[in-house]
Amino acid sequence: MPRDWRDSVDLTERQALVRRSIRDLCSAFDDEYWRERDRTATYPQEFVDRLAADGWLGMLIPEEYGGVGMSTSEAVVMMEEIAASGGGFAAPQAIHGGIYNSVPIVKYADERLKSELLPKVAAGEETIQAFGLTEPNAGSDSTAMETRARREGDEYVIDGEKVWISRVENSDYLVLMARTTPREEVEKRTRGISMILVDLEDAYADGLDIEQIPKTASRAVHSYQLYFDDVRVPTRNLIGEEGEGFYQVLDGLNEERLVIAAECLGLGETALESGIDYANEREVFGGPIGANQAIQHPLAEAYADLLAAKKVIYDAADRLDDLDRTEAGAEANVAKYLAAEAAFEAADAAVQTHGGFGVAREYDVERYLREARLTRLVPVTQQLALNYLGERVLGLPRSY
8 A cells, every 4th residue: 555644744854864764674574574573472683683784773872972863853753664664563662772772871971981882882783772770669650669789899789670671681781770879868769869881791690680571562572570689880880970860861751752652653553554455455245344434434543643643743853852851741741642542543443454353463463452552551651641741731739
């Protein structure tokens, strides 16, 4: 079917170049490739290696460190296109960390760490795919984290657990969030949390154990529970200021949330495209099922919702640098909320259009539906996005 229905926003010359380049790259990885990655729960290493070799994992790294020096406005194009190529949510998630985990190093690390590490990441020689924030007793309430990094001479000694940490087995480094000052010893619960770069090869040798979490969505991108037992990391691996890590995370939250909204958008688009194709091809009672309004209307509604989400995402990405933190937070949370809802509705409509074949692996839409359900949960639930809007935009009382 024609793809111009997806090209519904005006792009800058640089965004258009990104779209053409990524479309061409993704064309080498067809539906069967992603279907097999999901069926066997196998990481798409060939796909990631191709992106790394072409420099895309360094797209947000400044040119002075060997990167491309692009911004969020180009990243949303890239991630939407990867998901819409048929890779769904799992495809951009396979590289998401590799791109965005370098950002806090660019912003906050000392010059020694930046000059040593960033050129290798930009060249695809080393990866920072993993980010360690969530814990068994600290999900959305990140300040309740219990993982501790205590100073001993020129080392941090790390103890604790992390959960739902993705791509650990495919990463050279982990950006770890840990308490360097106990919660009871700080005036504000957001203080005393630090960001530390962990060399995973050294950590495994020193007492880090990982355990894969079986799951049903985005099976190609594995998630793990991590156990730190007296793991030692040099204090020179501190990123930014000790005790200020929570604020460093917040600083990049809106950009990353917009990019994840773009990933949801691309997932919804590929699901909708599958539904449209099937509705045009499948004939029942002497004609294509797409002629029936019961089929046609849900697909049209999904298109309307995806288009609305797309306009919000691209507009916010273009204006992000001109917005204050609250305004940017509002835009990012609206974008993520709308995109996740639109992705789910599109995937659900595509499954319904396929009828019984909607749950057959060969048609992919069941995979899209599983992944679309996940987008309502990560990286923030829909309810927390609404909480932000209720409190920060509408001026309602804090509910949590």
